[in-house]
Amino acid sequence: MEFVTLCAASCATALLVGRIRTRSRLIYVGLASGAIVALTHIGADTIVGRAVPAVLESDALAATGGWWHYLSWLLGESLRVGVFAVLAAALVAGALPIIEKIFGVQTDLSLLELGDASHPLLRQLAQRAPGTYNHSINVAAIAEAAADTIGAHGLLTRVGAYFHDIGKMFKPNYFVENQDANDNCHDALQPAMSTLVIIAHVKDGADLARQHHLPKRIVDFIEQHHGTTLVEYFFREASKRSQEAANKEEVSETAFRYPGPKPQTREAAVLMLADSVESASRTLVEPNAARLQSLVDKIAMKKLLDGQFDECGLTLQQLEQVKSSLVKSLTAIYHGRVKYSGQATA
Template identity: 45%
Template structure:
């Protein structure tokens, strides 16, 4: 309330527009619940409780089945406790918060519930023997978790859906259940490598349906009792249909699951990579230089992410949107600036720095308004970390030194000497918190600095990349992400390789009446210079061909962009 009153007073005084900048989930209760230990304990207790209910239901669906005794519940609790230990010891990086924990445990419970329902339906249809077991949707939990959280989590789901299902579905043969569930669960994880299109889920269901049908037939033949009154079409057709239905069901449920638990699959990242998004279309029209910069950063980042096994699709999409904050004042950034007019000439160094630094908060504001993925917002916040806007900081120091000189000469007063604080010229942060964010941060700096290279070649590009990465490390910008030294070396090598392919030399175009002099652009080509991120960019003039065209044009040097 007091903040609203203060903002209203500033607005009446003409010092505020009255609008409140959106912040990224600051103080959100949902964010608190994601990491709170009490919520974690509640999720585990709920899992144990529902599992106990499913055990009771599983025994009740088939008449004559013995009701679970206390020892059965103790065995269930032992296996569930092993599941908890497995998650806490080996999979802490894969299950980072309570939302993902609820997704994992909820998916397992959903499969157990589907198994009980299928057991009840099969009993009503007079299915017996192996068909009653193979007809269960054993592929559901492994398929869901493999696609959303990775194949390691898919294997985890296959293991514990098998162990827990043996106790829940106590009315069926435990050996047959163990064999069927483990075979189908592990194979469906094998079939979900790099699911980049939703039709791959249908194909995974198709493949697992074929496997289940063949295994069902083998089990019936191995039993030595013939078909036992069950038609061959049902023995083959029911498991095959269940496999296909599971694939289709998972494909349809993925958007709902992603929305409920805040997860994003590679399929969704590829859908978000559409450059026809309203913000990207605005960027291409209102800030074409930033748009091109974002595309190049996306190429650099994606290749680097692939080299270390990070999420390449997520990295590309986040790189597309990392500079959307520049849409607020595109003309103040060098890549969009009119060479004939530099708006920073009329501003102090501190004001220029504040305008450039503000593009991070402006980007978060735009991203929240357009309901972009939370990971994109994280990257927008983190892609500059707490780095220094060096060009304007240096200019402020130079201005301060000049004022001190004038004071010493008696031409100015000491009160006119500006106070220069490094903190004012630093971005608000935070520093990159995960690998993909760190890669985009480095690619952003590398792309900007590479434009300043004169006569780029392998050694110069490699030296530039190494210097930039070392500077970021010394400044503490990579302290909070989980990039290892070995991964950082592969990232640098990827940057060098990609930049070399982008900046390779071209054969000089010869007109028909010209005598060929050289196949490579000559060193005598004229140059134009501009400043980008505090470094000088020299670009050769491809139209300078002879001695008469060796005159160099000197363009006014605008200040550095925060890109």
């Protein structure tokens, strides 16, 4: 009997709980599963007939309306069980942060709290590196939509995108999205040194995230969003300078690659692609659907051939879906917008 009620409680909660994005929804689920448990209790009691003899023996049945007494007793019992289910939901809502901490998981509720623009790290990013903040917001929007199309965790991808470049806030002016047209800090640096500064934003960001106790899954996004890709512009610049020099020494690619790891989840792969296409789309002179499509195709193919998607479990079919979603989102962003020109990718 208790087993049937417990099963009903567990199944009802598991089916109703789905994606909870507000605490009040958690209480609604508690109320609904409480009602289901109460009804199950009535049903089970009636089928087994366990409750009937107890009531029949009572003095109350001697009076008229014995069945009424039986029903009200049954309802009272069911209500008691239902109230416990609602109380359990309230308890879970309160204890959620502790449960998440102990088991190292993030519910949608805590992800939503993390993704709030008033988060201290995001506020600092907006103040110190407004260009990067703006880029992160755009990446978050297009990455969430793309992740949702392949059934990946869109909200997690969005929150990961908000934080992916927080490491840039230490040296914002070395990144193109924060630079003025006539002010390029890299002019005074050797390509190898510029590469070191650029690559450092991944480690700096991950360290900063850990200091602020961001969940591991968010730190993973920061560490994996560039995978082991090549910092192409400065690699080409270094190769060019080396060819012009007297000794013509071969430049090794390794020093110009991010340390990785490569994306380990589909969400991280989506973020990597969204990040690259958002930055690159700013260099298009007249962005339109066809140009955005060819840009996304080119970047996705380059990353695929470079082996960046080898460890994330993304299928080629899903990659196609992600690409279409990114083109759609970018086309919507650039629709009727003033064109950007003369910018290099971040």
